[in-house]
Amino acid sequence: MKMMRMMLAASTAIGIAGGAWAEDLEITHWWTSGGEAAAVAEFAKAFDATGNKWVDGAIAGSGNTARPIMISRITGGDPMAATQFNHGRQAEELVEAGLMRPITEVAEAEGWANAIAAPGLLESCTLDDELYCVPVNIHSWQWLWLSNKAYEEAGIPVPKNWAEFVASGPKLQEAGKVPLAMGKQPWQAAGAFKVLVLSLGGPELYTKVYDEKDSEVAAGADMIPIWQAADEMRKLAAGSNVQEWNQATNLVITGQAGGQIMGDWAQGEFQMANQVAGTDYTCLPGLGDQPYLSTAGDAIYFPLLSDDAKSAAQLELASVLFSSEAQLAFNAKKGSLPVRKDLDLAEANDCMRQGLDILAKGNIVADTDQLISPDTNTQIQDLMIQFVSDMNMTPEDAQARFAEIIADAD
Amino acid sequence: MSTRPSRLFHNMNAKIASVPMVLTAMVVFLGGSIWTVVYSFTDSKLLPREKWVGLDQYERLWGTNRWLVSIENLAIYGVLSLIFSLVIGFVLAALMDQKIRFEDVFRTIFLYPFALSFIVTGLVWQWLLNPDFGVQNVIRGIGFESFTFDPLYDADLAIYGILFAGLWQGTGLVMCLMLAGLRGIDEDIWKAARVDGIPAWKTYLFIVIPMMRPVFITTLVIITAGIVKLYDLVVAQTGGGPGIATEVPAKYVYDMMFQAQNLGQGFAASTMMLVSVIIILIPWAYLEFGGKRRG
Missing domain, CATH: 3.40.190.10 (Periplasmic binding protein-like II)
Structure with a gap:
């Protein structure tokens, strides 16, 4: 047949x-x-x-x-x-x-x-x-992949949202693990940041910043918690000395790192390593906070x-x-x-199902690749990789520079 | 009296033979450079287009943090690389010139890194300096648990990590050039200096080095060209990181032109590189070639 x-x-x-x-x-x-x-x-x-x-x-x-x-x-x-x-x-x-x-x-x-x-x-x-x-x-970018093994070894439950994840950081560090795996390439830093904008700030904030390019919103009070979260993110990621995203995913698979913010292509790596969603690793679409995905x-x-x-x-x-x-x-x-949409996804695993549910509900926004030009995207990447690696750069400075980029964006 | 043949037709064969190279130089180098400068005043994105925006690209360039960091890095790398490769290269050559045993072996060892491309050099030093695989790991393995050595992951030190790899790769060649220069110095000069009772270091400093001026000029040109085009070493070793700590101008140009799809900005940056090269080159060429004509 x-x-x-x-x-x-x-x-x-x-x-x-x-x-x-x-x-x-x-x-x-x-x-x-x-x-x-x-x-x-x-x-x-x-x-x-x-x-x-x-x-x-x-x-x-x-x-x-x-x-x-x-x-x-x-x-x-x-x-x-x-x-x-x-x-x-x-x-x-x-x-x-x-x-x-x-x-x-x-x-x-x-x-x-x-x-x-x-x-x-x-x-x-x-x-x-x-x-x-x-x-x-x-x-979609908005996924937090967590290693059940790492949390088991640290003796704490697997977090259910971003706030719990941040709170679990010190315990993981005590257990000799890197809380957040992140490759040191600019696109990974910029990607994680846009996940924070959508998943912690919600779709309206995301649309105002990346689609309408409203620099006042980007410089304003709504973005302050996002930059604070980004500040926490870079502290949690401080110990991960890898470059490529799949090397970072590998830290999660082997339980050396607690989690990784990465698009759902990371799941291919979990499958290659014969990991089972739900038992070996846990996924939190929208960081467990706002169930929105960018397509x-x-x-x-x-x-x-x-x-x-x-x-x-x-x-x-x-x-x-x-x-x-x-x-x-x-x-x-x-x-x-x-x-x-006319396919039978009988073999879809737990994580894919969660993603499909969100898609079916229509909780989707356009991805930044469709909204901002590669030029603007490169500027944001340069800013974010500097922010993540240079602890002397304050979130306030970074926000001001981000707002400038958004003001000039095309 | 018959008129002498015009100077234009003098040595005709040589002139015809050099026509292709002259044309290449004019069209590819000069033509390409002029085209780039002209299009740096447009807002060309992925493809070149004639939409003039005046000096906008230059204003943005000099307002971009990453470009300023790149210039600063190139200055640090350039000055230190110039000084150290000349000093180390000359000292190695002088030591080598003491009629030592196994000179061939040492020469091969010192020149060997130069046979490696910058990409390989960059990768080798990336691993050596990586805290999880390289030197730090080995020293900790011996028993010094608290030993920390991760220059490539420290934004303030990373450029020196690159400098080190660059020197490792390049000083062998400088040494060979210097050694050739030293061998060109007449034995009698040394004998004369010894008769006069001048110490060896003074002979080197005040007699031999001034006599090696042509060799130094050649070496200087080779090192400087390597500095300005510094790109592949950075890409292989740090990718510009951590953050933007090891960005260099050539990488900014490439990333702007191809990754950010903003040709205008890339052209503006490469024009600035051209300007800086010309600023260094013109006084030097004037001193070097202008002087000879007088004599």
Whole structure:
């Protein structure tokens, strides 16, 4: 039955593409951690089943390293057949400059608009009524991952919200553990901060700051508790001497650290380590305070190619990425939520279910990738990494500088 | 009387042969630089565009904390790296020049780090200086439990950690250049100095070093070029961290152009780098080449 559906899916794709030959397509992405690599292998398998060949162009070292390489290849006239971006504003100018091709025909033929889990996902791929990317997963940042083992060894119960987590810090330190694992890369510091804004400040504050870019609110009294929380956060994270996010997750998995604020892609790492949600680790969506998630995610874009056969194969790839089978297999490995709502998530674990519930209630906000430009984002990252590492910088100073960035934001 | 052939056609073959290089220099270096300076006055984001904004990019640049930290770091690294690599390099070369045994072995050992790229150097020193894997861990393992040595995780010290790795990598080359210079000094000068009863250190300082002026100039140019383009060592060793404590101008340019998708800002920063190089270069070139023409 599954094979049958695969073949049907493949044949519709070929129908659209007008009888394509087997083509080698190079797909660049930055899915390189264990869980991510396992997930992307599922896409490769599904695409190879159509008779084409997935040529994997993984670029290690997080999106900040990978995106410049991708962009220079596209603008430099050596485009790959497809590439990952976080949909939103990262590829905005490439699309406007006509360097990307639309895939609207596949989306219309297969009725993606009816199947999509949240309409916002397709909207952030759309420019002038044409669809330019396939959203492949829904990721949200607002998760606190806790190590049950670490808390057991410290002899205290696993916290249920941010305040309890902060209170548990000294006990963990006594037990020789780092309370909060955090990689020393700018995006991780900025990401954790935006989680504090949404999860402690609530969706209204989040929208005013990141969407409306209201610098008075950013400088005002509502943000003061957030900066105090950020101050506590950096003190709890002081002892974690790791760089990459998955090294930080590993500290949680092995019980060397109490917890980590990281997007739900961290769950892929827990799964790779055969950890069970609820018994080995605990997740607190919205830090256990405000059950709101931002719908960020990864999307695959298709640069404009001059080769007709490869262009046809790009449409086949788009169809495969959105197919139910590939969506299920990919997201199960990656720990993210699928972009289709018509899937049976029988195997979803405890944490994924909590996420799905929040999505179903509509407690979602747009992610900062969709709201602020990469330029503003970089400025915030620079500020946050400095704040986290430099204990001499007061929360008041940091807030004033943050408000300046928001005032100039575009 | 027949007119002499115009100077323009004198030595024709050599001139034709150098045309490609002249063109490359004009188009790639000069043309590219001018293009960059011009576009630094636009608000180009991911792609260059001609929307003029005057000096806005420069105002933002000099109001950005990270840029100021980068300049400060480059100054610290530059001055110290220049002094230390010249001093250490020369002292090593002078020691090597005492007709010691196994000179080849020592020369190889000292020059070896130079065979490694900055990326490898950066990673090696990142691990050596990492408190959980490196020196601190080893010393604690021996029994000194309270020993702390984590320069890369201390914002005030991190730039010196990078300086150390840079010196480790670069002084071998300086030593070799200096050694070549020392070997070029005529034996008779040493003999004469000895006859006059001048101590060895004075001979070095007042006779040998002034005679090695060309070698010092070459070395200076090589070291300075390495300082201005300092980038990969920082990326590999600290990634600019902790915080922004080890950011350098070249990294700011790259991050702005490609990561922040703000070409205009990156161009403004690279123009400032160009200006600073020119400020150093012009007086030096004037002294070096302007003087010779007179004589």
